[in-house]
Amino acid sequence: MSGHGYETGRLNLPFVGIATFGKRPYVADWDRIEADVAVMGAPFDFGTQFRAGARFGPRAVREASTLFSFGHAGAYDHEDDATYLGGDVRIVDIGDADIVHTDTETSHANIEAGVRAMLAAGALPVVIGGDHSINIPCIRAFEGQGPIHILQIDAHLDFVDIRHGVVHGHGNPMRRAAERPHVTGITALGIRNVSSTAKDGYDAARAMGGDFLSVRQVRKLGTDAVLARIPKGARLYVTIDIDGFCPSIAPGTGTPSHGGFLYYEVLEILQAAAEAHDIVGIDLVEVAPDYDHSGSTAILAAQVLLNFLGFIFHARQQRG
Amino acid sequence: MSGHGYETGRLNLPFVGIATFGKRPYVADWDRIEADVAVMGAPFDFGTQFRAGARFGPRAVREASTLFSFGHAGAYDHEDDATYLGGDVRIVDIGDADIVHTDTETSHANIEAGVRAMLAAGALPVVIGGDHSINIPCIRAFEGQGPIHILQIDAHLDFVDIRHGVVHGHGNPMRRAAERPHVTGITALGIRNVSSTAKDGYDAARAMGGDFLSVRQVRKLGTDAVLARIPKGARLYVTIDIDGFCPSIAPGTGTPSHGGFLYYEVLEILQAAAEAHDIVGIDLVEVAPDYDHSGSTAILAAQVLLNFLGFIFHARQQRG
Amino acid sequence: MSGHGYETGRLNLPFVGIATFGKRPYVADWDRIEADVAVMGAPFDFGTQFRAGARFGPRAVREASTLFSFGHAGAYDHEDDATYLGGDVRIVDIGDADIVHTDTETSHANIEAGVRAMLAAGALPVVIGGDHSINIPCIRAFEGQGPIHILQIDAHLDFVDIRHGVVHGHGNPMRRAAERPHVTGITALGIRNVSSTAKDGYDAARAMGGDFLSVRQVRKLGTDAVLARIPKGARLYVTIDIDGFCPSIAPGTGTPSHGGFLYYEVLEILQAAAEAHDIVGIDLVEVAPDYDHSGSTAILAAQVLLNFLGFIFHARQQRG
Amino acid sequence: MSGHGYETGRLNLPFVGIATFGKRPYVADWDRIEADVAVMGAPFDFGTQFRAGARFGPRAVREASTLFSFGHAGAYDHEDDATYLGGDVRIVDIGDADIVHTDTETSHANIEAGVRAMLAAGALPVVIGGDHSINIPCIRAFEGQGPIHILQIDAHLDFVDIRHGVVHGHGNPMRRAAERPHVTGITALGIRNVSSTAKDGYDAARAMGGDFLSVRQVRKLGTDAVLARIPKGARLYVTIDIDGFCPSIAPGTGTPSHGGFLYYEVLEILQAAAEAHDIVGIDLVEVAPDYDHSGSTAILAAQVLLNFLGFIFHARQQRG
Amino acid sequence: MSGHGYETGRLNLPFVGIATFGKRPYVADWDRIEADVAVMGAPFDFGTQFRAGARFGPRAVREASTLFSFGHAGAYDHEDDATYLGGDVRIVDIGDADIVHTDTETSHANIEAGVRAMLAAGALPVVIGGDHSINIPCIRAFEGQGPIHILQIDAHLDFVDIRHGVVHGHGNPMRRAAERPHVTGITALGIRNVSSTAKDGYDAARAMGGDFLSVRQVRKLGTDAVLARIPKGARLYVTIDIDGFCPSIAPGTGTPSHGGFLYYEVLEILQAAAEAHDIVGIDLVEVAPDYDHSGSTAILAAQVLLNFLGFIFHARQQRG
Amino acid sequence: MSGHGYETGRLNLPFVGIATFGKRPYVADWDRIEADVAVMGAPFDFGTQFRAGARFGPRAVREASTLFSFGHAGAYDHEDDATYLGGDVRIVDIGDADIVHTDTETSHANIEAGVRAMLAAGALPVVIGGDHSINIPCIRAFEGQGPIHILQIDAHLDFVDIRHGVVHGHGNPMRRAAERPHVTGITALGIRNVSSTAKDGYDAARAMGGDFLSVRQVRKLGTDAVLARIPKGARLYVTIDIDGFCPSIAPGTGTPSHGGFLYYEVLEILQAAAEAHDIVGIDLVEVAPDYDHSGSTAILAAQVLLNFLGFIFHARQQRG
Incomplete structure (x- = not known):
């Protein structure tokens, strides 16, 4: 929130202050979004088939994101020797x-x-669920924005046509x-x-051109071979169901499934x-924070989102 | 569950066995309900405006009810010197x-x-929610069954007409x-x-003949004066929102409100x-068990329901 | 947060949106506070002598306050037949x-x-702790603002002079x-x-003119007699340590003490x-939310603050 | 633990140090107990009929007792204007x-x-359970020590003769x-x-001279009338099942029962x-701490025990 | 539970309905078990040496199993391109x-x-503990049923002869x-x-022909080499102590031990x-659900059991 | 605690007895430490920048250590075919x-x-935090004890010079x-x-001769190559921040960071x-037990410390 950042003379420790995503400015007027990235919560969870609670996902991920939101000039990563999300990326x-x-x-x-408002503003839309059904209106909003390819991280195929209406x-x-x-x-x-x-549903997915890999299949192939299955040049929409991860690091979700991805595999x-x-x-969907009192699940979501945003804008800069 | 009760040679401790309500028999065929009381779960919680989770109310109340389900010949209460729910009450x-x-x-x-199935069978219907919206179909089912007066225990008036559709x-x-x-x-x-x-809404409630009292007003009046406000001879449908109770004993609910009833006040x-x-x-609605790891809320719900059923059939016997 | 309220066409359910206090507007620039009430968090807990965690009090109370923040025209209370915190009270x-x-x-x-910034703006300052030591700078800030009398709700006298420095x-x-x-x-x-x-310390408190009553003494006296002990016309600063309440409704605190006040007694x-x-x-201090997974403690704090603010501005209006 | 107390130059905050009861000295050699009060844990819970976990009661009550164990010269109570458990009471x-x-x-x-070891040493034995079955060996140990009358605080009569052996x-x-x-x-x-x-069992209790009162009956009678039912001059053994208290303040127990005593009623x-x-x-039995993450139940147990010990030795001194 | 399955017109979401294992029919009369698989709970935990609570293992695993119990025609696994537990397997x-x-x-x-009742009925017995001591009567029941080889998944050898009786x-x-x-x-x-x-005990195990491998040793050998250590043609009894798994996915157990198996290693x-x-x-033993509020441990147990049963009957069909 | 060990006729199960580290004797007089290893708690957490609670680390690790403290003659490890911490190692x-x-x-x-007291006594000092700032006085105490090299296990570099004083x-x-x-x-x-x-800070660390590796870098190098980076013959001081481990096994900490070490990697x-x-x-620092109700984090800390001590004294014996 502007006026309260490190640069303006505050230490601004993670536990201090209003919990917006990454402690970034809140923009209430959706006609005046001026940013590279806009983050919106979609606290809807009536679409769940087991445990609800993803309605508190946006608030939990926001609060967890403050842990990674020191007011310094970007986030330095010694492994990559790179500084991510410097002051030039407006979120x-x-x-x-x-x-x-x-x-x-x-x-x-x-x-x-x-x-649609975020897209109209030219910002990269980041939506925090809510359950995975909120992906449906997200994808609908991309109509007329050019073709997209979806990269899905998930335990479940989510390819049911219709059941009981x-x-x-x-x-x-x-x-x-x-x-x-x-x-x-x-x-x-x-x-x-x-899964449901x-x-x-699997047959239909195959017939409609879907490509799906298990965790073990991804591990056997390796990152490069997995990436090679995505058409070159495709504009990617990425949907991350937190239950794609192992319940060991993402227990706070509605329909956990053992054997999921570890952190660096997805990263x-x-x-x-x-x-x-x-x-x-x-x-990023299905964080149900009240099932994880340690906060690990929300912290995972925040870490993944902030790192992913860092990678995206670093790559954009590299590409020039 | 029949065949496993105390009378057939088992000790049948509370933590042992399938968790049906009161460890009573499960009847899957709704055309063959033969009982004085039929208990049904209504695990619906899309109607909540704050925390969800009441969908797990039925399972939690069933499990809690096993604590009060020793296989002895009814439940002896030394204060009333009465034995409730003896073998003659079929649940x-x-x-x-x-x-x-x-x-x-x-x-x-x-x-x-x-x-409707429970009513058709001549059983007293007991429905465990779910959120309070499940009262709507419950009341609908009583159409054609004669006039009813509703006794509501609740923190909230729940008298909104329509809002955002x-x-x-x-x-x-x-x-x-x-x-x-x-x-x-x-x-x-x-x-x-x-509340919402x-x-x-209050004005409408008054206009439509509703009578509502706060916890303090009930305390000041006393049980008798409160009961006197219900028309004599009225056939009562009782709807208990667990948040009518104080959060000290019912923290596991979606929209807690401090200052509620204590146990004996409602009993x-x-x-x-x-x-x-x-x-x-x-x-009995709005038990969201995952917000109360002590289980107090579900235990309260089970105690209230089992005692209430005991009172009802004891009174019926007294009336002859 | 302005632009997103009920009046602008949103249903704005409690679980939706950024968690500011009462979902009221956030003002980052402390030189531009224009309000009747200004709420600030003081997430400091190095002053605790048993459990820490009050640093998360401000965020927890803010989130809990959203439960009572429907976007309607003020909060109607049927017991008082009054509407509190209507649109004319700027928070x-x-x-x-x-x-x-x-x-x-x-x-x-x-x-x-x-x-000091809140006082300079003419707003009623409301500070959410943090541990009770944060009262020290709060009281210091009132220097030069005229005499004040302190009304303290607390389990502990907090009257230690110096110990180990x-x-x-x-x-x-x-x-x-x-x-x-x-x-x-x-x-x-x-x-x-x-207590500590x-x-x-008690002797010193008595010598310095302090007046202290236990919960049982307050109950015996009654509200009127208690109030009569405060000098007429005194300008009151009210400090509420949540552990003044009974642990049954305020377990999420650092140094719980059984036998505390119930909700309406304080209200x-x-x-x-x-x-x-x-x-x-x-x-209002010492809410340590991570010791209360039900959220009851933070909900209590939010209810007390919002009701108290309602009473204050209602009384101001009555006084004209 | 001697050498580390406040009197030897340490501040000795509650969260600091090994958790013995009241931070009092640990005596491993039961032949060398030299004390007015000896506290022993009895972490046995195989006697429970619902939730286990009382085996961790002794450790939890010890840790909670440190909250009330400042190293000052006894505990001053302003209501009684008395200092309890001064340095002359050896625990x-x-x-x-x-x-x-x-x-x-x-x-x-x-x-x-x-x-028996504690009695042989002339110390007042205080045993922290464990489940209530540990009262059986405690009472056995008093054989040959003169007649005793038992004062039981409990939700359950615990008067079953034999069932399934x-x-x-x-x-x-x-x-x-x-x-x-x-x-x-x-x-x-x-x-x-x-209860079980x-x-x-009630009939047998009455026949064998037992006197039992419900919470409501105790409230109606008042403390004096209740005390009057205990034979004058009786040497009292007091057994406190924590579930005698209301689950609002004692949720961490195996078989909670709503409608129990509040703090001061028992005190x-x-x-x-x-x-x-x-x-x-x-x-003092049936504290199952893992069902109460707030710690309220163990804190209640510690407060009750420390206050009761204070009352006992204060009364002894008064009696001279 | 028959009559309420998907095939009879219900959607039957996981959170709906009585929690029997896999929502399969409950058979109270042990003389009338007609099934390929019979599941029984053994909620005994007096044999534990650290945390109790495994008495609630059966109920927790049953409830968790409902997550994987959609009423569709068997469970399709895309990795194996196989459908497990189709309608022909009676559980x-x-x-x-x-x-x-x-x-x-x-x-x-x-x-x-x-x-013995399950064996007499010709059903594959599946027993859900309770602590690992319940394996003792299970193995006893196999007397007279032909030789068996035990495959144990566990952190602890559990090979103590006698200690303190x-x-x-x-x-x-x-x-x-x-x-x-x-x-x-x-x-x-x-x-x-x-361990205990x-x-x-290790020497005795070796002397009596036991073969034991650590997690690291199993990893080094690989699945095939591990399997090769079991005598060909051996009739296997499999005992799974949930603490054989890593506490990261099985924290809800009495004696956790770090460094355990991950999901697919055991699967x-x-x-x-x-x-x-x-x-x-x-x-499958030692699930103590109240130590894991996320439910991960019980979900793991349910997933392992349902998948293992699927593999068993798939293999039987393959073998013809 | 001496007098109560297995050797003196007690079974001494883990849940029984006062929780000192490893149930070893408590020495209150720091002038009379006679031991090979001395364990001290440093329950200080005012240095944390996100969640506090590490003040309860010492008590939690002590209690967890009792799980591994059977009174047998040392701890036998079948993988190493070695018995660690036999009676000759005085802790x-x-x-x-x-x-x-x-x-x-x-x-x-x-x-x-x-x-300094532990060093003066010739004992190996083991300090349980508290937050990582407690390492500062620990290192200061080694002044005059000869040169040391620090081996740090941590998610964060902790190399900030000064910020806001x-x-x-x-x-x-x-x-x-x-x-x-x-x-x-x-x-x-x-x-x-x-991190902070x-x-x-990274540049300064490099300039001052620090060597730091990420988890992935350590994995790629392997244990031997990592060890080779430590100067031969260096006297090692080892500081273990529990957040060096993966949150899957160490969620109970103040600033969790995904992607950490697994158990055997560190061991x-x-x-x-x-x-x-x-x-x-x-x-060993930053165990904040109240954020991990399963106890996994404290159990991890206890297992790591006890195993590490076993390795140290085993190696000393091997070296003769």
Whole structure:
């Protein structure tokens, strides 16, 4: 929040101050977003099939992000000998999409409106869920913005067509995305174990051109080979379901699934993706903080998002 | 569950065995309910405006109820020198109404169907929520069953008409009930502090004949004077929002409100109500167990329900 | 946060949006505070003698306050038949005082600067701790503002002079206040059990004109007689240590002490104080949220503060 | 622990140092107990019928007791204007009785040996459970020490004779005590709700001269009338099941029961008992700390024990 | 539970309905078990040497298993391109063995009776503990059923002969098994760090033909080489102590030991064992759910059991 | 605690008895330390920049250490076929350094005095934090004891010089150490991600001869190559910040950082270091137990310390 940063004479320790994402400025007027990155919460969790609680994901990730938000001139990483997110990358927090209880369609429409506002402002939209169904309005908002390829980090395929009339739950988003003309393909990583997607869903995903790999398959292939499966030059939209990670580091989620990714496995894929592709949108979903009193899950989400943003803008600068 | 009870040679400690309500038999076929009391879960929580998690209320209350379910010949209470819920009171657990994520109306319809099945079987329906919106289909199910008066234990008036199109959220049930011709009146106890019901809701409640008292007002009046406000001979439907109780004993709920009822304050009102009225239906809602690791909230709910059932059938026997 | 309120077309449910106090506007520039009430966090907890964690008090109370922050036209209370905190009461959140780890004096100085800024702006300062030592700089900031009388709600007398060199810990604030010329008296309510203040501290408190009552003494006297012990016309500064309350509703604190006040006991005293006195400053301290996963403690703090503010401005209006 | 106390130049804050009871000296050699009070843990919980975990009761109560263990010259209580547990009251912690897993009888025998050692040393024995079955060996150890009357604070009557062969579980202790010739009577306070004791147990208790009162009955009678039911001059053994208290302040226990005592209700009875009777032994049982992350339950236990000890020795001094 | 499955028109989300294992039918009459697999709880934890709480293991694993219990036609696994546990595998839940507090021998006898009933019915017995001592009666029940080889996944060798008279605690089961003529050998995987088994226990294990490998040794060898150490054609009884896994994914256990197996390491061994051997019995023990509020431990147990059962019946079908 | 050990006829299960480190004797008189190893707590956490709570680290690690403290003749490790910490290694617990709230310098001075006492007694000092700033007085105490090289396990470089006047916070210790003439070098392992140390700190560390490796760099190099970077013959002081480990096994800490070391990675480095170097001092810091209800973090700390001590004395014996 401007006026209170390190540069203005405060020490600004992580536990001090209002919890916006990365302690960045809050922009309430969505017609006046002037930023490289805009972060919005989408606290909707009526789409869950087991534990709810992802509605508190945005607030928890914001608070966790303050741990990594010292007011210094960017974040120095000694492994890469690089400084990420220096003062030249403008990030703002635009608050949350308005959610209407009992009403999935209106809530989704409000999320879509928020993403459209961020895109209209020329900012990279980053949406913090909420359950994975919030990916549906996010993808809808990209209509008319050119073709996108989706990179999905997830335990579950989320490719259910319709079941008991449900088409916009957290088991449906990738099916909905695959139906969109502006979505040219999906690369799903981490898919494992039983989930709400039955065999017919997998068959449909294959038939519609989806590519999915388990955690063990990703490990066997390695980062480079995995990246090679994404079409060259594709504009990437990245959707990260926190349950793609191992419950050991992401227990605070609605439908945990053992055997997931460890931290660097995902981070290196994201870094490579940022170097090879134009990243046009991001969502991170299914953080249900009240199931993890240690805060590890929200801290993971914050670390992943902040590092990924660092990689993206570093790569943009490298590309010139 | 039959065959495993104390009478058949097992000690059957509380922590042993499948957690049905009171360890009573489970009846999966809703066409074959033969019981005095039928207990159904309604694990719906998309109607909440703050914390979700009431979807796990039914399972938590069932598990807590096992603490009070020794296989002895009824529950002896030395204060009343009475044995409650002896072998002659047949209680069954019919499982949960089917819930469809993202879809409020279908979920509510399924709850209504369950209550109708219990009523058709001649059993006293007891519904464990879920959020307070599940009261809406419960009350609907009583259509054609004769007039009912509602006794509400709650922190919040829940008398919102419509807001942003929402008519079936957990802030609306008493308004919806008041609109029904078969609902002849509402007596609401425990109403206090700020809630989603604004002044116009209170005015409407008054205009529609609602009677509401705060915790302090109830204390000042005493049990008898409170009971006297309910029309004599009224057939009572009792809806207990666990947040009517003080957060000191019911912290595991979505929208806690300090200053609520203590245990015996509610118990004595329920006992008096059971003695003075025919109790025709019960719901107990808003237990969100994952916010209370001590289990106190679910234990409270189980204690209240089991004692209330004891009072009801004891009174019925007394009345002959 | 302006632009996102109910009045501008959003439903704005409690779990939605950035967590400022009461979802009120954030003012980063302390030279431009234009409000009736300004709320500041003082997340300092190096003064604690048992459990730390009060540094997360401000964020927790802010988040809890959103539960009571529907975007309606004020908060209607049916018991008082009054609407509190209508649109005419301007409340802002000015963020936190800057805290410097290992350095008590600098941290306290920053808190004092914040209170001075709020006073300079003509706003009623409300400071959320942090441990009770943060009261020391708060009281210092009132120097030159006219005489004040302190109303303390607390389990502990906090009247230690110096021990092992410590003069600014959470056991010292009332002694430090009593030494100030602009503090004309202290009325301490809730004092009970063993604490860091030894007999000599009690003797000193008595000698310096302090008045202290236990919870049982307050109960025996009643609200009116308690209020009568405060000099008529005194300008009141109210310091609320959350451990003045019973651990049943305030377990999330550093040094819990059983036998504390219940909700309405304090609320009624605060309401009476607001009616009888000019309230010139408030702090609420010692909420250590990570010791209470149910959130009850932070919810209590938020409820108390919002209700107290409501009483204060309602009384001001009544006084005309 | 000697050498580290406040008197030897340390500040000795509550969170500092080894957690013995009250930070008092640890005496490993049970042949060399020289003290007025000896405290022993009895971490046995195989006698529980619902939740276990009372095995960690002794460690938790010890740690909580450090909160009230400032190294000052006794604990000054302003309500009583008295200083309790001054330097003249010698308290030692003798560690725990040895517990043998799977083996109830050997574990109980070890507890009995510990109590006998304390009695042989002339110290007032204080035993921290463990579940309530540990009262059985405690009472056995008093054989040959003269007649005792038992004052029981509890939610449950614990008067089961034998069930499925179990005679030494936590539902049996008062029956076992009543069978002992040196136990001249039992006064049980707080008994309420359903428990493992069935009607025949209540009948047996009455037949064997037991006196039991519910929480509401105690409240109606008042402290004096309750005390009057204990034979004058009786040497009292006090057994405190923490579930005698309300779950609002004692959620960390195996079989919580709503509607229990509040803090001062029990404290005043204990104070009156200490004034009117010779207190010859104490146990406090059923603290299962892992069900209460706030620590309130263990803090309650520590506060009750330390205050009760203060009352006992203050009364002894008064009696001269 | 029949009548409520997906095939009968319900969506049957994981959080809906009574929590039997995998939501499979409950069979109360142990003389009428008609199934391929029978699951029984053994909620006994008096054999633990550190934290208790495994008595709630059966209920927690049952509830967690509902997450993986969608009512679809079996569980499709895209990595194996196989559908596991299709409608042709009949699984039933027979509830819990009766446990008698304070009485190890009777409780164990009841467990043995349950396993004998499952074996008599021709069902594969799956027993959910409880602590590891419940393996003792399980193995006893296999007497007269032909020779078995035990595959143990565990952090601890559990090969204590007798200590302080204890022979049936959770440190003794493998010693007890090794003494049985029908047990032809033990392969123990994951054994590491200090435990209750001293050097003489290891020597005895070696002398009695036991084979044990640490986690690091298993990793170095690989799944195939590990499997090769089990005699060809051996009929395998598999006992899984959840503490064989790393505390990162199984913190909810009584005696955690760092450095344990990760998910796929065990899963691949179980899959290979199912392919190479006839699996004749399974127990999974030491899930103490109240030490893991995230539920990860119980979810792990459920995932392991359901996948293992899938592998077993898939392999049986492959073998024809 | 002597007199109560296994050798004296007690079973002495882990949950039984006073929680000193490893249940070893407590020595209150720091002038009479006669031991090979002396363990001291340093419960200071005012140096933290995010979550506090490390003040309870010493008590938590002590309690966790009881799990590994069976009274047998040393700890047998089957992987090494070695018995560690046999009766010939004398370990004592000397309690905690005195901490003075609000006063960093006095608290640090008290810690320094404790370490000097241990060194004067010829014991290997082991200090349990507290936050990482407690390393500053530890290193100061080694002045005049000959040159030392520091081996640091940590997520963060902790090489901040001064910021806002802070020189003794938990971000400063390695900078303070590097300034000391008796510190000949620092090898830091596990350094990763963003932290309070900015680029200039890294540059300074490099300039002052510091060597730091990330987790991934350590993995790539392997234990031997990492060890080779420490000067031959260096006398090692080892400082272990628990956040050097992965949050999956160490969530209970103030500033968690994903991607940390797993258990054996650190253990093998410590074992190799113990074999190759004289270990002259150890501290283990930043365990904040209240953020990890499973206890995994404290158990990890206890396991690491006890194993490391075993390795050290085993190596000393091997060296003769």
